[in-house]
Amino acid sequence: MxxxxxxxxxxxxxxxxxxxxxxxxxxxxxxxxxxxxxxxxxxxxxxxxxxxxxxxxxxxxxxxxxxxxxxxxxxxxxxxxxxxxxxxxxxxxxxxxxxxxxxxxxxxxxxxxxxxxxxxxxxxxxxxxxxxxxxxxxxxxxxxxxxxxxxxxxxxxxxxxxxxxxxxxxxLGRDAHSENWLVRVAQSLIQNEDLTYSSPDFRFNNAVMxxxxxxxxxxxxxxxxxxxxxxxxIGSAPGPCLADILEQMRSDLNSKSRLKILPSKTSSFGIDNSAAKKLGYRPRDVMETIKLFVQDFAQNA
CATH class of the missing domain: 3.40.50.720 (NAD(P)-binding Rossmann-like Domain)
Incomplete structure (x- = not known):
């Protein structure tokens, strides 16, 4: 047996x-x-x-x-x-x-x-x-x-x-840690605070549910x-650029925040999921990841 x-x-x-x-x-x-x-x-x-x-x-x-x-x-x-x-x-x-x-x-x-x-x-x-x-x-x-x-x-x-x-x-998820950059972004957006960021064309995927x-x-x-x-x-599956992701977050949170682009001081990097996929990992699209996070955040704000 x-x-x-x-x-x-x-x-x-x-x-x-x-x-x-x-x-x-x-x-x-x-x-x-x-x-x-x-x-x-x-x-x-x-x-x-x-x-x-x-x-x-x-x-x-x-x-x-x-x-x-x-x-x-x-x-x-x-x-x-x-x-x-x-x-x-x-x-x-x-x-x-x-x-x-x-x-x-x-x-x-x-x-x-x-x-x-x-x-x-x-x-x-x-x-x-x-x-x-x-x-x-x-x-x-x-x-x-x-x-x-x-x-x-x-x-x-x-x-x-x-x-x-x-x-x-x-x-990301309910009660995600406050040091998380996306948590701080969501907090700023829901409080209608202006948000500065860099690398607007970067295909961000450095977050997972x-x-x-x-x-x-x-x-x-x-x-x-x-x-x-x-x-x-591991990361999410790459999707739109960072500027589009933040604009979508602002829209989903009904925020009046202004998004301001600053010159980047460091090189942005993405995550290659190839090796993790061989172990059975199935990355979720980054925009879906962000939308799920925003829903959780809005419900608990």
């Missing part, structure tokens, strides 16, 4: 964690949800009994929870500290502990596969064009360096048979086999 798969989700209380857990629950997949306040988060999400929350601090020096060994597990790793500018050294230490504790879970698992939420920040400051899996990092931030280190630790660990790191752009990422992660977690070490970026 085939062994039923189950999934462990770290960072269960995060913004993306809610979408991933709801997608796993809807797919009727047995799930263990880990975070410091997993029980409260899962209650808030309204999940079924197939999602088992466990309150555990994965950033602690000593992990105080053991993995049940009744079946194979795949880990969807979302746990990571945001590393605010004034505490980057402390954040780097936390993130290394998080990563090593995830590896401790892998040592106890019968199926050591990891689907890891990485970040476009690993690329640093690309010099325009399209960013792909082959693009070399160029002066990444402290956060980007920490993400690269986590990717490498997972790839090098002998107890991990497969580590797939998905390098995420801006995540969190719900789409969740479905992609769940699909990866349920695959029987995954490549041993893959690190790929």
């Amino acid at each position: 085939a062994v039923t798969k189950s999934v462990i989700v770290t960072g269960a209380g995060s913004f993306l964690g809610e979408y991933v857990l709801k997608a796993l629950d809807a797919a009727e997949i047995d799930t263990i949800a880990l975070s410091r306040q997993a029980v409260a988060a899962c209650r808030r999400y309204g999940l079924s009994a197939r999602v088992k929350p466990v309150d555990v601090d994965l950033s602690a020096p000593r992990l105080n929870w053991s993995l049940p060994l009744d079946r194979p597990h795949t880990i969807i790793n979302l746990a990571f500290d945001r590393m605010v500018a004034n505490s980057s050294a402390h954040g780097a230490e936390i993130n290394e502990r998080l990563t090593r504790n995830v590896l401790r879970l892998c040592r106890a698992s019968k199926d050591s596969k990891i689907v890891n939420a990485s970040s476009m920040s690993v690329y640093g400051k690309p010099e325009g064009g399209l960013v792909s899996e082959d693009t070399a990092p160029l002066f990444p931030s402290d956060y980007g360096i920490a993400k690269l280190q986590a990717e490498q630790l997972f790839a090098d660990a002998p107890e991990v048979v497969s580590a797939v790191s998905i390098r995420l752009p801006a995540l 969190a719900s789409d990422v969740a479905m992609f992660f769940v699909g990866l977690a349920m695959r029987d086999t995954l490549p041993p070490d893959v690190r790929v970026p």
Whole structure:
């Protein structure tokens, strides 16, 4: 008889964690949800009994929870500290502990596969064009360096048979983080504030819906086999230029804001989805992505 798969989700209380857990629950997949306040988060999400929350601090020096060994597990790793500018050294230490504790879970698992939420920040400051899996990092931030280190630790660990790191752009959806550029744009538009931007002809695709990422992660977690070490970026499917996207956002939000174009000081870059498509990723058109985000934003404003 085939062994039923189950999934462990770290960072269960995060913004993306809610979408991933709801997608796993809807797919009727047995799930263990880990975070410091997993029980409260899962209650808030309204999940079924197939999602088992466990309150555990994965950033602690000593992990105080053991993995049940009744079946194979795949880990969807979302746990990571945001590393605010004034505490980057402390954040780097936390993130290394998080990563090593995830590896401790892998040592106890019968199926050591990891689907890891990485970040476009690993690329640093690309010099325009399209960013792909082959693009070399160029002066990444402290956060980007920490993400690269986590990717490498997972790839090098002998107890991990497969580590797939998905390098995420801006995540959109209900309660998207206020540091997100598009969230700040929407806030300005809904308050009728003038908006300045550059690169109006740039075919922007550096954003995805969190719900789409969740479905992609769940699909990866349920695959029987995954490549041993893959690190790929994802974005929306390119569409109109940035000027048209912002004009559409202004119209959808009934905004009276004026849009002003400034000279660009840096090269804009897009995201090549080719490698991710080979793993089953199906990018949504960027204009549809933006429209869905604006609908969510307007409802919650």
